[in-house]
Amino acid sequence: MxxxxxxxxxxxxxxxxxxxxxxxxxxxxxxxxxxxxxxxxxxxxxxxxxxxxxxxxxxxxxxxxxxxxxxxxxxxxxxxxxxxxxxxxxxxxxxxxxxxxxxxxxxxxxxxxxxxxxxxxxxxxxxxxxxxxxxxxxxxxxxxxxxxxxxxxxxxxxxxxxxxxxxxxxxxxxxxxxxxxxxxxxxxxxxxxxxxxxxxxxxxxxxxxxxxxxxxxxxxxxxxxxxxxxxxxRRAYVDAVTRADRSIDEVASAFDFLLAVTPINAEQAWQEFQAGDFERAPKLYYRPLEFEIAAEKRKLYSISLDHLEDPLLSGLLSEKQQELDLQLSLLATRETSRFVELGRALYGNVEPALAARARHILEKTVGAAPTVQQKGLGAEAVAAAARDMIAGYRAAYPDFEASVEIRADLPAGLLVSRNRLFVSRDTSLAPERLTALLSHEIGVHLLTYFNGDMQGLSILRSGLAGYEGMQEGLAVLAEYLVGGMTAARLRLLAARVVACQAMLGGATFEEVFRILHEDHGLEEHIDFNIVLRVFRGGGLAKDAIYLRGVLQVLDHLKNGGSLTPFWIGKISAAHFGAIEELRARGLLRPPRLEPAFLSSDAARPRLKKAMAGIDPIDMVEA
CATH class of the missing domain: 3.40.630 (Aminopeptidase)
Structure with missing residues (x-):
């Protein structure tokens, strides 16, 4: 009419x-x-x-x-x-x-x-x-x-x-x-x-x-x-974008995927595996979920992306919606045979070129595997050092409100969940690795959370879809820039790739353990921790992203790329162009903080070397 x-x-x-x-x-x-x-x-x-x-x-x-x-x-x-x-x-x-x-x-x-x-x-x-x-x-x-x-x-x-x-x-x-x-x-x-x-x-x-x-x-x-x-x-979000972003963040905040698939009995599992002469996979136990998966999925897909009036933002939110859906589906299949295939959809296969680089690193670092630390920095000492580093960032940015918690239900090491840093009670860390590890967790993972939080889009703090690979690549680069990249550490990252490839190829827990121990000569407890991570939840290929991510970062630097956009929030390499467009449109502010390690005298020559073009093996200094 x-x-x-x-x-x-x-x-x-x-x-x-x-x-x-x-x-x-x-x-x-x-x-x-x-x-x-x-x-x-x-x-x-x-x-x-x-x-x-x-x-x-x-x-x-x-x-x-x-x-x-x-x-x-x-x-x-x-x-x-x-x-x-x-x-x-x-x-x-x-x-x-x-x-x-x-x-x-x-x-x-x-x-x-x-x-x-x-x-x-x-x-x-x-x-x-x-x-x-x-x-x-x-x-x-x-x-x-x-x-x-x-x-x-x-x-x-x-x-x-x-x-x-x-x-x-x-x-x-x-x-x-x-x-x-x-x-x-x-x-x-x-x-x-x-x-x-x-x-x-x-x-x-x-x-x-x-x-x-x-x-x-x-x-x-x-x-x-x-x-x-x-x-x-556009330089302004319409209300529909803000509502959709907040609603997606509410679902993302309802669960912590990595905590949900991390075994709570790592030390007992090691003892069980060792007592059985490494012939039988141990029984792994997980936290009960504090939410109903179907209800979270209903919330997720009740979020309308129809009236955002911005194709770029609509695409970013849609990708995040799909990633959260896949994570929820993974949690629904935890400890079943379907878990590994859904994990493959989330993190991908181990590409042949990546596996070849991993094996090259293992060949070049034979004999670098460390013995288990009998005396190292315990959880309390690591937590205290972490609080000191966080205080330094808070002095520059008062809203850097990160907490440090010591937990007994995590494998040895550190883990960041949103604005919280978890330190395992079983942690025993070589003193020379302390700065590198804290730069990894605080200087990258927590810093990008708080920088993303001040951008006006919640998904920049919780992470755009597929952000983890670039995050871990930047975090490994941080270890190198502070002089903490050892042959043993690089060897560990390469072994994770080999373990992921074997697991995705159908090898069992004990078979992957033997591949690492007999073919590559790693120490038994280290082998076990690698395999435990790879088989968490039923088989998760996440650990291949560390070496893949650092290769992407080094390639980016070699081609003249800047690191600055990656401090804006948690983004993937695939989103670099999108972030540049949002910056050009004035929708994103410069990062409030840059990692403290970037301004150190020790980091500058290493960064210059990385920008000239290096292989991961060239990052090893000790």
């Missing part, structure tokens, strides 16, 4: 007041007026994306993913709003471009015989000025270089595209414009069904391409373009 014309007087008066507040106080505009109309500007910007219509199709989602957009059902009111916003933003920014997004009536190039290989249609039009033509040319070039599920665009002239629609730009006066119409390739032909993943890709591609076009428009207008077109994206 054709919408009734809307009297523009009252909405325009309210928008005038909103624009006054935006220009005076920087207050964002999010004005829902009339039925199906919305103006959103999160700051003064030299462009406005417009969608005319009432359907929430891909064109609608492209517009609403912008930092500056108008959704309107009435074309007359839309023109009035565009002219008003253009006048104000041109005064503020020096130039202004309206980008009108819409969909073509059909996917003309689609045929039944090859439904995913034909090109798809994009039709463009613009005004006649040089900046408008520059925007059109840039959009056409950038769009032509993208593909969407094996289909590449064929960009043409909007004048040749069948339309019949009322045209926004026909009565805009001197407002510069760019019109974009694209084939609805995300729709299942002849139905109302869609391909959601394909729609999301179309939206993300179009949004990024539009920002490139705005950057070209500014340059052609003799204005300074942004350092990166992505800085023209």
């Amino acid at each position: 054709k919408p009734k014309p809307v009297e523009p007087g009252a909405p325009l008066a309210a928008i005038e007041l909103d624009l006054d507040a935006l220009q005076k106080d920087g207050k964002p505009i999010r004005n829902d007026f009339c039925d199906g109309h919305r103006l959103h500007l999160d700051r003064p910007l030299p462009f406005l994306c417009v969608y005319l219509g009432s359907q929430q199709n891909a064109a609608y989602h492209i517009a609403t993913a912008s930092a500056s957009y108008l959704i309107a059902a009435d074309i007359g009111l839309a023109r009035a709003v565009v002219r008003l916003v253009a006048q104000r933003m041109r005064e503020r920014c020096g130039a202004f471009l309206v980008i009108d997004f819409g969909e073509l009536a059909e996917d003309r190039f689609l045929t039944d015989d090859v439904p995913f290989l034909r090109p798809f249609e994009i039709a463009l039009g613009s005004g006649e000025t040089a900046p408008e033509k520059a925007a059109l040319k840039c959009f056409a070039t950038a769009a032509s270089e993208r593909e969407a599920k094996y289909r590449t665009p064929r960009v043409g002239d909007l004048g040749s595209a069948p339309s019949g629609e009322a045209r926004l730009w026909d009565d805009l006066g001197n407002v510069a414009w760019l019109a974009v119409r694209f084939a609805p390739i995300y729709k299942v032909a002849g139905t109302e069904r869609i391909y959601p993943a394909l729609r999301d890709r179309v939206v993300a591609n179009m949004v990024d391409t539009a920002l490139q076009a705005v950057s070209a428009f500014l340059k052609a207008s003799k204005l300074k373009p942004p350092a990166t077109h992505r800085s023209l994206g």
Whole structure:
């Protein structure tokens, strides 16, 4: 049904007041007026994306993913709003471009015989000025270089595209414009069904391409373009993002996955295994779960990600939602044969290249395996040193409220859970390893928790999906930078990879123990602790991520990459580009803290060496 014309007087008066507040106080505009109309500007910007219509199709989602957009059902009111916003933003920014997004009536190039290989249609039009033509040319070039599920665009002239629609730009006066119409390739032909993943890709591609076009428009207008077109994206979260982020964090906070799969009887299990001449796997016991898995899954998937208006953030939250689902599924299968396969889905296989690097390290470090420490730093001494290091960070950042707890239900060593550091009662640590271990746990794991906590997105403190590999890689690098990377420590990380590969290949607990002891000559108690970690919960390949992670970090440094983005929160290597975009858009602050070890005189030459390019074996100094 054709919408009734809307009297523009009252909405325009309210928008005038909103624009006054935006220009005076920087207050964002999010004005829902009339039925199906919305103006959103999160700051003064030299462009406005417009969608005319009432359907929430891909064109609608492209517009609403912008930092500056108008959704309107009435074309007359839309023109009035565009002219008003253009006048104000041109005064503020020096130039202004309206980008009108819409969909073509059909996917003309689609045929039944090859439904995913034909090109798809994009039709463009613009005004006649040089900046408008520059925007059109840039959009056409950038769009032509993208593909969407094996289909590449064929960009043409909007004048040749069948339309019949009322045209926004026909009565805009001197407002510069760019019109974009694209084939609805995300729709299942002849139905109302869609391909959601394909729609999301179309939206993300179009949004990024539009920002490139705005950057070209500014340059052609003799204005300074942004350092990166992505800085023209959103700088404010809509309420839906905040709600979804907090809800996902509530589920993430309801359980500690690693604690839940860590045996509580490690020392008794060692004694049992030793008493049986290492021939029978010991019985392992775990903490009872303090929550109902099905209830947490219902909470997790009751979180809607439909109205976030930001494809990047929507993707990050969706990935975290899926990772939490997989962790909950793992806990539901704890101590069953299904656990190992779900663990494989979470942490992946041990790739042949990684296994080869691990075996190379074991060959080069033969004889470096230490004997069991008869006298070392106990739990109380380690906990005291940890509290001292935490106090140093708290002096620089009062909100660094980390606690240290000594527990008897953990295997020997340390473990970080959110803002808590757990020290096993059975810990016996060589004094020369103390600084390295605390730099690992506090200088990386706790620091990125608190840095992430101040960013405004909870998932940056609890961790983006797949963050653990990069976290452990950075933590191992920290050990090297403080001079604590020994041959024995590197040998341990390599042995974990070999053990994970054997476990995933079907070897039993006792078989993996023999592989480590007989083939690689590790000490019996060390072998046992490695195998215990690998078989926790029923078989978990997490421990391969330490060596994999440090290889990723060293490769990143060798290629000129900075470590700074990784201190912002808990992120993976795969999210480096996303974090850079969020930084460019002003959605992320610089990290409040950087690891103390980075500024030490001992760390600087080692970091310089790592940036020049080294192998993990080159990190060994003792």
